Amino acid sequence: MVVPQPATRPENPRFSSGPCAKPPTFTVDALRNAALGRSHRAAIGKEKLKAAIDGTREILGVPDDYRIAIVPASDTGAFEMAMWNLLGERPVEMAAWESFGAGWVTDVVKQLRLEAKVYTADYGQIVDMTTLNYDNDVCFTWNGTTSGVRMPNGDAIPPGRDGLTLCDATSAAFAMELPWDRLDVTTFSWQKVLGGEAAHGMLILSPRAVERLENYSPPWPLPKIFRLTKGGKLIEGIFRGETINTPSMLALEDYLFALDWAKSVGGLAGLAERANANLAVIEDFVKTREWIDFLAIDATTRSQTSVCLKFTDPRILDGASFAKAVSRRLDTEGIAFDIGSYRDAPPGLRIWCGGTVESSDIAALIPWIEWAFLIEIEAQQAAA
Numbered sequence: 001m002v003v004p005q006p007a008t009r010p011e012n013p014r015f016s017s018g019p020c021a022k023p024p025t026f027t028v029d030a031l032r033n034a035a036l037g038r039s040h041r042a043a044i045g046k047e048k049l050k051a052a053i054d055g056t057r058e059i060l061g062v063p064d065d066y067r068i069a070i071v072p073a074s075d076t077g078a079f080e081m082a083m084w085n086l087l088g089e090r091p092v093e094m095a096a097w098e099s100f101g102a103g104w105v106t107d108v109v110k111q112l113r114l115e116a117k118v119y120t121a122d123y124g125q126i127v128d129m130t131t132l133n134y135d136n137d138v139c140f141t142w143n144g145t146t147s148g149v150r151m152p153n154g155d156a157i158p159p160g161r162d163g164l165t166l167c168d169a170t171s172a173a174f175a176m177e178l179p180w181d182r183l184d185v186t187t188f189s190w191q192k193v194l195g196g197e198a199a200h201g202m203l204i205l206s207p208r209a210v211e212r213l214e215n216y217s218p219p220w221p222l223p224k225i226f227r228l229t230k231g232g233k234l235i236e237g238i239f240r241g242e243t244i245n246t247p248s249m250l251a252l253e254d255y256l257f258a259l260d261w262a263k264s265v266g267g268l269a270g271l272a273e274r275a276n277a278n279l280a281v282i283e284d285f286v287k288t289r290e291w292i293d294f295l296a297i298d299a300t301t302r303s304q305t306s307v308c309l310k311f312t313d314p315r316i317l318d319g320a321s322f323a324k325a326v327s328r329r330l331d332t333e334g335i336a337f338d339i340g341s342y343r344d345a346p347p348g349l350r351i352w353c354g355g356t357v358e359s360s361d362i363a364a365l366i367p368w369i370e371w372a373f374l375i376e377i378e379a380q381q382a383a384a
């Protein structure tokens with residue numbers, strides 16, 4: 001049987017979960033006002049860095065008394081910086097339900113060598129966050145990018161707690177509501193939901209996190225790139241855009257453009273609506289097909305950014321090679337780039353649905369997934 005190709009192709013085949021698709025209105029011309037060849041400490045550089053912090057605060061609704069910094073090394077840099085500065089003062093609880101959360105567990109247990117209570121759940125599931133002790137410090141990832149499982153809300157975290165919560169929100173920020181009163185440290189990277197460039201991360205600190213920084217010094221050495229205090233006081237300049245080291249003025253301009261675009265689509269509410277609409281297209285598809293399902297078992301934890309799917313057809317002989325063949329075929333056709341599941345995750349597809357992706361492109365992609373699936377089933381049968 002010849003499987004006919006669908007008539008419509010996605011206009012933009014970029015469905016990667018990071019770096020993510022740039023805003024639909026992006027062209028390289030958007031960067032023409034970048035302060036290239038200028039010092040980031042000159043007025044123009046400082047102004048732009050401050051605008052990035054202010055724009056982030058405005059769109060994400062970060063409270064006025066929370067500090068926001070632009071830091072090196074993307075989300076990883078921001079989250080490592082938080083853990084290395086803040087942890088060790090009290091016992092730690094680590095929650096992980098996919099690869100990135102598991103990476104933070106490794107750092108805390110094997111590098112910082114802290115005694116930690118570790119809570120894990122398999123891919124597709126989530127840790128019961130009500131069972132953690134929030135008088136200890138708690139580290140977790142809001143949206144598990146490699147499993148497509150996210151926190152349904154922050155209700156499990158008590159607003160009155162003695163410990164700090166450290167939240168890796170890199171694939172959540174700008175797509176879902178983050179309850180600031182439940183989060184003491186929040187990190188994300190520019191390359192994720194707004195489709196920015198890599199290299200820089202954002203570190204958002206609650207007043208209690210700042211208090212910890214000013215009253216606790218970890219027993220291990222901190223490299224300059226991680227240092228947020230001097231003489232027991234917060235280095236306030238870092239939170240006004242006086243970055244620890246030199247930032248990329250090109251990436252900065254790109255982030256400013258993305259923030260402007262985000263505002264133009266209605267800010268956080270608009271971005272969340274776009275992501276939700278994208279997920280809804282995939283939900284409609286999955287509902288009507290026997291051979292594909294979400295990796296996330298509970299619909300209330302289903303991510304609307306990193307949407308992870310698994311093939312469930314009993315005819316499939318080797319799940320990993322089947323899923324790879326489907327994503328390779330879509331890539332070769334120029335229909336969808338980078339939608340194979342993450343290397344440590346169960347085999348399947350991962351389709352980025354954050355706000356920079358157009359619903360019409362997700363809708364155009366769907367018939368192509370079915371097309372590639374049917375062709376690979378046939379190929380498998382022919383080879384048998």
Ligand SMILES: Cc1ncc(COP(=O)(O)O)c(C=O)c1O
Nearest residue numbers: 018074075076100145170171189
């Ligand atoms: C949940 C999560 N944490 C951390 C990272 C690492 O981000 P970066 O490479 O920007 O440091 C990623 C990247 O995909 C992620 O999804």
